[in-house]
Amino acid sequence: MKKNFPFLIIFLTVLLASCGQKDELTAKKDELAKLKKEAADLRNAIESLEKEIGVLDPEFGITNRKSVLISTIKPEKIHFEHFVEATGSVLSKKDVNISGEVSGRVQEVLAVEGMRVNKGQVLARIDAEAIQRNIEEVEKQLELAIIVYEKQERLWNQQIGTEIQYLETKNRKETLEKSLAGLKTQASKTIVTAPFSGNVESVLVRTGELVQPGTPLFHFVGESDLFIEADVSERYLGILNKGDSVDIYFPSVKENFRTKVSAVGGVINLNNRTFKVEVFLPYLQFAKPNLISVLRIKDYENPNAVTVPNYLILQDSKGDYVFTVENNVTKKRYIKRGMTYKEITEVLEGLSGDEVLVDKGFREVGDNFSVNIAQ
Template sequence: MKTNFQFLIIALLLLVASCGEKDELTAKKDDLAKMKKEASELRSSIEALEKEIAQLDPEFALANRKAVLISTIKPTVGQFDHFVEVTGSVLSKKNVSISGEVSGRIQEISAVEGMRVSKGQVLARVDAEAILRNIDEVQKQLELAVIIFEKQERLWNQQIGTEIQYLEAKNRKESLEKSLATLKTQESRTLVKAPFTGTVESVLVRTGELVQPGTPMFQFVGESDLFIEADVSERYVGIVNKGDSVEITFPSINQTMSTKVSAVGSIINQNNRTFKVEVFLQNMPLVKPNMISVLRIKDYESKEAVMVPNYLVLQDNKGDYIFKVEDNTSKKQYIKRGKTYREITEVLEGLTGQETLVDKGFREVGDNFMVNVAQ
């Protein structure tokens, strides 16, 4: 009984001690929170007071301004080229529609879309049965006419018969020869052939279909005389001219070539406010009609240009400016901007190329800010 009482006393003492420790910890946390709040209010008061003093005393503001950590770069001096970039499509001067030349029903179509064919290769065959029957008939008539003419000629040479009989026999033979030649020409035209080496773009007829002279049968594109056609904005009228250098890139085959503008359109398209530009292509085996290309036409160049990255050029109500570094201080330098191409801007006035410019950190600095250049 005595032992149980002792245990009870010890438990009560431990409980009291634990509560005391918790109360002490809570009090410390409360004190810390109170001090942080007071410190924050004090910092705010200090900053507000510093701003008020800085407005009244510029020297105080300059002395208490913290240095901004920056990195620097130099302007680039050298060749600056500006290009007009447009997307064009490869076309062919030999883009033709092949039509039927005789009447008849299509017996066979040997060409399919996308098929590459050589000059003279047969693309389709039209029924020539009627023409062949006419040829047989005329050939028989011609055989008889030749026999009659030869006999009449022998008699005429012997001074037998009249000249009229001789001339009629001769005319009959020659007329039948011309008719036979015409029919054979028509027979040859029942074979629709490729006019030059190229690719069958589309097949416009089907086997068994009846065609007439002039009926479109195939859209055919040659592989020679290729050129690129592109639409250029009208704001480049007078800037992009025939003979200008142009660099052509074919993204699909990852090839590039350099050439010159071969023709410039003289009409503005009222729908998209552009004019046509043509560039003839040299022989490039992998380049095909309708392939997409990117044209870079040089419209401006400067041999000794001062250049800076685009992102460094800022602007206010006075104009364009950039920050340079002098005596560990950032200085606002106004410039006259020239042309911009991709990520580079040409500077016409305001920089000589010898300045040190603020690079990283240029948005954190201002005029007459103290700076610390990172090494």
Template sequence: MKTYFQLLTAALILLVASCGQKDELAAKKEELESKKKEAAALRVSIEELEKNIAEMDPDFARENRKSILITTKEAKLGQFDHFVEVTGSVLSKKNVSISGEVSGRVQEVMAVEGMQVKAGQPLARIDAESIQRNIEEVEKQLELASTIFEKQERLWNQQIGTELQFLEAKNRKETLEKNLAGLKTQESRTVIRAPFSGTVETVLIRLGELVQPGTPMFQFVGDSDLFIEADVSERYIGVVSRGDSVEITFPSINETLRTKVSAVGAIINPNNRTFKVEVFLPRMANVKPNMISVLRIKDYESENAVTVPNYLILQDTRGDYVFVVEDGHSVKRYVERGRTYRDITEIKDGLSGNEVLVDKGFREVGDGFNVNIAQQ
């Protein structure tokens, strides 16, 4: 029985202690809430006072303004180059249309589109049967005329016969020789040959087709004497000259080379207000006619230029400006722009090249703002 009452007493003691702890915790929570409300009210009062004082004292406003977290970028002093960038096309001075020189039916076509051929290699053959018959006939006539001339010449040497007979025999023989040479030339032209080494771009005839002198048969492009032609805006007249250095990039094959301007056009195209520029192109295995290229022609350079990224330059009613970091503050510095190439701008005046510029966060700062530079 005694043990029962002891256990009951202990349980009651624990219950009372637990209730006491809960009451104490609730009291502390109430006190915390009260303090928070007091702190919030006090913070509002402080902010209101700071605002009122800042309106009356600008120095106080600058000193007590919150620091803005930023990153920085240094202005650069060094070489600055500006380029004119235009798109050009690879052309060939040996881009020709090969036509037939004699009439006849196409007997054989040896070339196919895209075929690489050497100079003099046969491309097609025209039926030469009628020419061959004429050659055979003239050869027989020439054989007889040669025999008559030889006999007449022996008689003339022996003072027999007249000079007129000798001259007629000679003239007959020489005329037939010229006729035979002309027919053989026509026969040779029945075989269409490559005028120089290159590529058969287009085949314009078919087997069995009847062609006449002047009929286009092949579009042929030589594999040498390539150049690039581009249209340049007329505002660069006097800037782009013959002999200027040019950097050429071929996007399709990801290759770059440096060459020179070989010719500058003297006429402005009234449709797009541009003039032609021709650039010498050395022989390259992967470069083909009509390939697109990008030309970078240097038109300006400065050895000691101050440059900054474009996006850091802002503008107001007074002009262009950037923010520089001085003694933990952002300072508004007005600048004079020079030329811009891609994402870099030359600064003509306003910076010396050793300034630290506000980078990330440059749109959140103002003149005289406190700044805190983040670790990069």
């Protein structure tokens, strides 16, 4: 027991020293918290007093307010243009169904879907055997009728025979000639050809099928006479006219070009309150019927417009305003806005274009705020 007594004394000494250090640290923390609270209360009291004095003395408020770090821009004087945007589709005036004109069985189909053909190229053949037999029969009858007519004509020229005999033979010959011409025309219609150059979109008939006049055989689209049709809101009726310039953009192929309005509809659609606008489309290799396009039609322009970015325009009960900077102090400037297109707004009144506007930090300032301009 006596041997362990010195170690016990050392242990108790270390323990007491440790407890003393913890008490001192706790006291310092408590003191720090107390001072922070006093400092916060003091700051609040100072700010409250500054606000009260600022209300009574505006100049004091300006000089004592903390400066806000901002960046600035100037209004732009540009040639401002406003466009009406509408979605349209490419259509073709030569989008047709080619139908059969005679009765018969399809003998041969030469066209396939997606095939490009020229005007007059054969697409299909219909069996013409019955028509051909009729042609041969009428040709023999006509051959005899011509012989009889020629003999009767010689006799009539010699004043032999009656006039009625001459006229009957002449009439029979002419009737057979017309019948033969009709049969040949009918026979020509058994060969189905392309009415104009274009593409075979779909084949609607098969070899061996029996068709009648009017039976659709092919869906055919010409490669010319394409146009774009779009629905435009009735609010622009009277603003858009034939001949107006139009910018066209095709989102699918990322192509654009400029053309003109070729026709403006005069009837309002009751369902969506729009009217039709037709735009001329020149030949474009990528243009296909039903291709989506975006039309940008200019309806307003100002060659000397003062403009500002949309995001800088704020509103209150009095109207629209922006913040300008004069001698490192912000000023609330009320404006009258005009047309807006994309990210730019035209300013009709309130700005001359020579002012300096608050850009970054415009939401952190107010009227008569002291500011520092970032370089």
